[in-house]
Amino acid sequence: MQAIKQKSNSYELIKLLCFYVFSSTVSLLAMENPNQDLVCRPVLREGELPKLLVIDDKFPVYTRDFINEEIRALIKSGNFSVSIVAEKVITDHHELEKLPDWMKSTPMQHLKTMPHDLNEYAVIFACWGDIGEKIAQRKHEGNYHGILVTRFRGSPEERIGRPDNNCYSYLKQYGDLYVPNCDFFRKELCGKFGFDAKKFVVHYEAVDVNAIRQMITECKPHTTMEKSISILSICRLEPKKGLGHALKALANIRQVITIPLRYTIIGEGSQRIELEEQIKNLQLDDIVIMTGGKNKKEVIEMLIKSDILLAPSFTADDGDIEGIMNVLKEAGVAGTVVVATDHAGSPELIEDDKTGVLARQNDVDDLTKKLAYAIRNPHRWAEWRNNLKIGVEERFNGLKVYPQLIEILMNTLGVNNNT
Numbered sequence: 001m002q003a004i005k006q007k008s009n010s011y012e013l014i015k016l017l018c019f020y021v022f023s024s025t026v027s028l029l030a031m032e033n034p035n036q037d038l039v040c041r042p043v044l045r046e047g048e049l050p051k052l053l054v055i056d057d058k059f060p061v062y063t064r065d066f067i068n069e070e071i072r073a074l075i076k077s078g079n080f081s082v083s084i085v086a087e088k089v090i091t092d093h094h095e096l097e098k099l100p101d102w103m104k105s106t107p108m109q110h111l112k113t114m115p116h117d118l119n120e121y122a123v124i125f126a127c128w129g130d131i132g133e134k135i136a137q138r139k140h141e142g143n144y145h146g147i148l149v150t151r152f153r154g155s156p157e158e159r160i161g162r163p164d165n166n167c168y169s170y171l172k173q174y175g176d177l178y179v180p181n182c183d184f185f186r187k188e189l190c191g192k193f194g195f196d197a198k199k200f201v202v203h204y205e206a207v208d209v210n211a212i213r214q215m216i217t218e219c220k221p222h223t224t225m226e227k228s229i230s231i232l233s234i235c236r237l238e239p240k241k242g243l244g245h246a247l248k249a250l251a252n253i254r255q256v257i258t259i260p261l262r263y264t265i266i267g268e269g270s271q272r273i274e275l276e277e278q279i280k281n282l283q284l285d286d287i288v289i290m291t292g293g294k295n296k297k298e299v300i301e302m303l304i305k306s307d308i309l310l311a312p313s314f315t316a317d318d319g320d321i322e323g324i325m326n327v328l329k330e331a332g333v334a335g336t337v338v339v340a341t342d343h344a345g346s347p348e349l350i351e352d353d354k355t356g357v358l359a360r361q362n363d364v365d366d367l368t369k370k371l372a373y374a375i376r377n378p379h380r381w382a383e384w385r386n387n388l389k390i391g392v393e394e395r396f397n398g399l400k401v402y403p404q405l406i407e408i409l410m411n412t413l414g415v416n417n418n419t
Helices: 002-032 065-077 093-097 129-140 169-174 183-191 209-218 243-256 272-281 296-304 326-334 364-376 378-395 398-413
Strands: 051-059 081-089 123-126 147-152 177-180 229-234 261-266 288-292 308-311 337-341 357-359
Touching (some): 051 065, 065 081, 065 398, 123 129, 129 147, 209 326, 229 243, 229 296, 243 261, 243 272, 243 364, 261 296, 308 364, 326 378, 337 364, 357 364, 364 378
Parallel strands (some): 123 147, 261 288, 308 337, 337 357
């Protein structure tokens, strides 16, 4: 018993010494960086990787390249021991079949239930703002002491633009780093929601340019002799995507342009029945096709066979906003002309009459005017395509962007990235 007591006392002494060293270190850091939040940065043993927990609302989702590719980059980097938690795990066979090949071969032991002890993770990477808020509340309650990094991407969960500016009360206080996917969200969060501007790093979501190019080479040659203009939209069938506006604009254009038009909509969502009824009411049945969801290879093949990608997004009545649609970037690689709206972060990629055509959001008349301009001026297409391609290569290429994300996280940990 005496030996056990001595061992216990020794253990308590060691804990006390560790606490003293840690407290002294944090105090020195605070003196050197008075504006730096006091975050518990774990001391790693030699050769030990910091544990990183990615929390998503749904996983794996085949349409979410913007999340899937980030997770892939985190795993492949070798800088972290990565675990993935989803509030809802997708098990539907048909959905899983549409996943890219690399995800099918990723061991699903990466997918865990929420750990009882979050403190084993040096970093929690919240994929959405509302998830960041939940973890920030855990920090408030003393149940997590590590680093909370929160992604803002634009979704119903983000609630940006709604009148409830207090919806991130915990996250504003306990979040350590905020990483919006466009500068628009940074401005919104700092301005309307009162977030600390010093905690922001804008980081664009990327596309795998090389993989898209490979898919393009594998696509069947497009040898159609049709003289029609092929227009394409690729998105979830949700209000903020503006497909109802697109159909109205198309009906308007059909009255004044004699060039045959074809409009294909790829995607699934809550508005499908409503859009089908609108197509019938506008008498567009003969030129509009709704295909449902497609896998990535099918999407790329449709892009290269289309003349114009139409992305008429707008801020929905419930405040739903998106950042920069990945399909705009994919169109840049595929060489498809883009007609988009000045919604949220889209103008950070699409500049009117330079990298594409930009209409005012939620304005059918202006969308009609700008889409008609693109249709009537094919001599401008080559310049728009080339400029967009350069812009995507410079700022949205995964080979450049994902290493930047790794560096952001490593800097947050205070660990040098030697990869």
